Amino acid sequence: MNPRIRDLLIGLTALIGVLGLAAMLFLFGEFQGRKTYELHIVLDTAQGLTPVSPVTLNGVRVGQIKSIGVAPDPRDGVTMRVGIFENMRIPRDIELAIDRTFVGDATLAMRTPLAIGGRPAGEIEFLEPGDTIHGTAATLLDQIGSLLDQRLSSLDRAVDSFERLSDAYVRVGERVEDLLAPRTLADVDAGASPPNIYTAVARVDTVASELRRWLGDETLRADAQRAVAQAANLFEEASTALETWTETAQRVGAQVDQIGEQTAVAVADFGEFARSVGVAVEEVRMVVGALNDGQGTAGQLLKNPDLFNAMTDAARRLERALLEAQLLVEKYRKEGIPIQW
Known part of the structure; x- marks a missing residue:
């Protein structure tokens, strides 16, 4: 192949590659306009x-x-x-x-x-x-730390709750241990130690021993039987007395009812008497008012002193005339002169 043609093809290929790379960078790369x-x-x-x-x-x-x-x-x-x-x-x-x-x-x-x-x-x-x-x-580490803190916060709360629960169980255990610690009844009675389950069991055992000893004594058992019998008799007597009290209460209730009826009648009579007294008081008030107003003879006597004095003088004269007439009659009788009325 001709070297010039070969070099031309190589150059065209390189140019096409560069143009393709530039196009890809323009379309998909960082360069954007x-x-x-x-x-x-x-x-x-x-x-x-x-x-x-x-x-x-x-x-x-x-x-x-x-x-x-x-x-x-x-x-x-x-x-x-x-x-x-x-x-x-x-x-x-x-x-x-x-x-x-x-x-x-x-x-x-x-x-x-x-x-x-x-x-x-x-x-x-x-x-x-x-x-x-x-x-x-x-940074990325800071973000990871923040996420871990957010996730671990709930775990911290759970740990705190577990610690509080553990402390509560420890206190409960100490109290249980204190309740089960061996102590003597003498120390408890003397106030040196507080009572607990151990002393309570010991006291119950003592009471049980006394009870067994009492049940084994014939004399105490006979006394108990007599006490029970007396209690039964006393209960029967109380029942009888209660029945008697009940009957008495019923009778008293009936009498109270009768007394209540009689009281009602008496109250009605008293009301009528009070009304009569009221009428009489009203009449007396009217008479006193008339006297105060000078109405009638009594009113004139109270209001007119001259009339009162005149009537007093007339009464005195009448009294002297009657006395003289009585003396004259007595004289005539003594002298034997018959008097015809």
Whole structure:
């Protein structure tokens, strides 16, 4: 083959390969001709980020880092210029993290808190072009530690509950041991030690021994039988007395009913008498009122002193005339002069 034709074919093949690579990079690679706006981010560390590292929001790529540099004051960390796709809006209260895979470059990850995701879009405040975001980058290890803390918090609560339960069982065991500790009845009676199950069993055993001794004594058993018989007789007498008291109560109740009826009649009579007395008092009141008003002869006597004095003088004269007439009659009788009426 002609060397010139061969070199031409080789050059065309290489050119086609370069053009194909450029097309694939344009379609599927990092180079995209989308418009962006800038945001400034201040982090404590960059940890693997490069000026071409991607930027994601909740796992979706929204731009890439344009530049990274140390802050004017190194204690502030690093500053970054980030290009965000023009149609992407970033919430103002986002959380920043650095996602670093085991194989590949690091990614600046933005995450929205759950509170933002649960609110209507109108209540979310978004960043404007040129705004600055301050934050602390959480690495993969920090994220793993946070997840472990969240998972272990429930385990810590379970451990605390188990410890409280263990303490409760220890206290119960100590109390049970105290209840079963051997003690003497003498110490308990003297107040040196509190009673427990051991002393209670000992006391029950003592009572059982006394009971067996009492059951074995014929004299005590005969006394008990007599006491039981007397108690039975006393119970019968009490029953009889109770029946008698019941009959007496019934009779008293009947008499009380009769007395109640008689009392009702007496109360009715007293009411009639009270009404009569009321009428009489009213009449006396009327008479006294008439006397006070000067009505009638009695009223004139009370109100007119001259009339009273005149009547008194007339009564005295009448009394003297009657006395003289009596003396004259006596004189005529003594002289024997008959008097006919």
